[in-house]
Each structure stands twice: as structure tokens, then as C-alpha cells.
Amino acid sequence: MAPPPVRRHRSDSPPKLPAPSLILAGRALLGGRLQPVEIAIGEDGRIASIGRIRTGAPRHDVGDAVILPAATDLHVHLRDPGGSPDVENFSTGTIAAALGGTTLVGEMPNTSPPVTDPDRMAEKAARAHGRAAVDVLLYADPVGATDLGPLARAAGGFKVYLSPTSGIDRVPRPSELPPLWRRMLAYDLPISVHAEDPARFDPRAIPSDPTGWNEWRPPAAEEAAIAMVASAPTGLRLHVAHVTTARSVARVRELGWSCEVTPHHLLLSDGSGTDARFKVNPPLRSEEERRALWEAYRSGRVPVVASDHAPHALADKSLPFEQAPSGVPGAETMLPLLLSRARSGELDLGVLVATACDRPARWFGQPLGRVAVGHRANLLVVDFRSRTALSGRHLHSACGWTPFEGWEAIFPREHYRDGVRIVEDGEYVGQPTGRILRPEYAPGPDRAA
Ligand code: DOR
Ligand code: ZN
Secondary structure, eight states, X not given: OOOOOOOOOGGGSOOOOOOEEEEEEEEEEETXXXXXXXXXXXXXXXXXEESOOOSSSOEEEEEEEEEEEOEEEEEEOOOTTTSOTTTOOHHHHHHHHHHTTXXXXXXXXXXXXXSOSHHHHHHHHHHHTTTOSSEEEEEEOOTTOSOHHHHHHHOSEEEEESSOBTTBOOOOOGGGHHHHHHHHHTSOOEEEEEOOOGGGOOTTSOOSSHHHHHHHSOHHHHHHHHHHHTTSOTTOEEEESSOOSHHHHHHHHHTTOEEEEOHHHHHOOTTSOSXXXXXXXXXXXXXXXXXXXXXXXXXXXXXXXXXXXXXXXXXXXXXXXXXXXXXXXXXTTHHHHHXXXXXXXXXXXXXXXXXXXXXXXXXXXXXXSSOOTTSBOOEEEEOTTOOEEOOGGGSSSTTOOOTTTTXXXXXXXXXXXXXXXXXXXXXXXXXXXXXXXXXXXOOOTTXXX
């Protein structure tokens, strides 16, 4: 007797994909190669399918341009609240990010007041709501927090400052670190560490220009801070912010943590300028250190690139070096500067996409950063022939200057957020519908790598 027919349960039928609302046709980096592709974007704003697609949905052919995933920037300072809105705020900083191809920013807690309790976190989230052009993940500062639980449940990540810097005067004593790490173990949040040990700052150095600043806060201070963190318990999701030397990168990777490098430490050295526009923490290093860092990055040894966008008023940066604040803007220029390096052949496009788009999105636990089915259709269209020279006056960060004045950059022609175009012909055309995100999933065993 023939077996009874297998009754198909309703859930056995293939899931119904949302009807595509747009098909993007162009070239994309798939399997490590640029290949002609059609990407169907569903009505839910996710990538529905990749391949040759036959439907009646509107088709947008981008010609010779390249379709890339939009970037995630783990490290920005938007100065909101407490800063002057003429220097930066949620609106200007996120529009700048969108124009630079960044679709999610991690916003640091050293605002005024610093984000050390849930009320301040809620206040910051309320300020971002209705103003942010891209999505935002808010970091909390656990050092000054009394009750970590409610803060951790509202935060997207923690930022631990081991040395004083703009907006941070109080840093944990070495004896305070073990209980701090233990308290954070209970929450599966990304932890970014500003690794400079103030005990290693050199009192003999004369910090009146970037070379003196580098001598005053030397690479040894970074290495000592990394050694201080090395005794943290395993299980924390540690990420070292703005690592400045290839030695530090190697050490951080040995320890199994994640880390980021910034475009300014990759491209500028302590000889790039003499005034306070080139003052930043940690400092710009020697040309030799910079070259070694670039080589580590170029060869794929650094998991993430992040801007450490730290806008300050040009008037403040024009003060005598000793009095001027530290920090350089960079949210809008990070990807465009590196896209220009990819065009010239100095940087592999795959390394750039992995470090600026895929790994940082995974570090924040987000379905972003890859041209992959099911991911949010946060995509860029980049025409590598359209090269421009950077000019601070034409950038969109309210601070209005860049340490990369005159440098070649390639800006995305289009930026789609959930399938909706927010940048068209290099102009911002979006709405302030950015959301506050928290990690949706924990990254895999290799962390951000
Ligand atoms: O140079 C810096 N500026 N380094 C930091 O760590 C903070 C930043 C700022 O907020 O201005
Ligand atoms: Zn920073």
C-alpha cells in the first residue's frame, strides 16, 4: 500500500517575501569581487533578494557606479546637550554623517552633563528624536553611575575613559577598575575604552605644538593603559577606541578584543600641521608610527575604522596650543577619504567595507553593513570618478572646518536608508527619522573581527 501523502503544514510553504518596492541595478562587491547585480528592496526596507529580478517594481540603474553597504561609525561626539549648537547638534552632525555615507553613529557620553544616569540618557534620546537624520546608538559613562542596571538597560554601549579629555575630568583610579569591570559583566553591552594612562604623561615635554603633544601623551601611555585593561575578566565585550600604533593593534588582537583606528591617525602625523587644529587625544604620532599603522590597517589587521568625530569651534582651535581643546571633526569625511584611497589602489575596497560597514555594524548587533538578503537596505551608490577636494566651508558639520583641507575625497552620490533615498546627487533629501538603537544580537565569538 502506498504511504499516505505527506500533508504539508502551512508553515512548510516558503515564506512570502514582501513585494519589492525598488530594484537597484549596478555593481556590488559580492564574494570579494565587483559584480553586476540587481538588488530588490522590499516594502519593509530590507534587501529581499539579490540576482536577476523580473518584476514590475521601479528599477534604478546606477550605471558604472558601485553599490556599497552604508557605514556604521562607532565613535562620534555630537555635543548635544550642553555644547553650542553652532558647533554641532543632533541635526547637523547626523546630516553630515549621512552625506559621508554613514547610516548609524555611536554617540559618546562626554556631553554636558555626562550621561551617567537614566534621566540624562532619556534627555539625550529625546533630543535626538525628530532631529537625527541617521540612526544613533547612545553610550553611557559607567564610571560616575551609582546604579548601573537602569543605565545599562537604556544604553546601547558603555564608554570608559581612563584618562582626562574634553568633558571628562574624573577617571577611575587603577584600584577602582576591577569592581567596575565586574559590575559591567552583568550587561552584554559593547564597551569602548579610551586607553591612555595619565600616570605615563611626560611632565618634561612642552606641549606647544602637535610634536610636543605627542611627547607629552606618548604611545607608552596607550600601551600602559592597554596593560591596565588586560586584567579585566573575560566575557566583557571590550573595544579599544582610537588605537594609534601598530604595536597596540597587535596587543589588542592578542588579547582577543576589538579596536578601531581613526582616519586622522591613519593619514596625519605630528608633522602635518603646527597649530591646535591638529591637537587631538590620543595625539597624532610620528610619521614612522603613522606609516606602520596604515600598513596594519591596509593589510587587514585592524577590525574597525571609526571617526572619533570631535567638533570644536574654529575660534577655540585658534587659541594658543596649550589652551585649545583637543579633537578633530571627521564623521562626514571618514568614508570619502578612504574611498579615495580605494580608488587610487592604496586600499582594498573589501578591507574598507569590512572595517567601515560590516564589522562595526556587527559590533553594535545590527542587521546592517552587508549587501545581504534580510539586511536593512541602507546602501550607498558611489561613482569613483567623482573626486572632490575637501573644504571645511562646504562640509555640513556645524563646526565648519576639517584637518583634511584640500584632501581628495569621494562622496557617495546616493544614500538609501531602509530603501528610502536620503542623499541624492550628493545632497541631503531625507527626513529626521533616525531612531535610537540598542544591540539586537551579540556579535559572534570573534567579536567585531
Ligand atoms: O581629542 C579628543 N576629543 N579626544 C577625546 O577623547 C574626546 C574628544 C572630544 O570630545 O572633544
Ligand atoms: Zn572620542
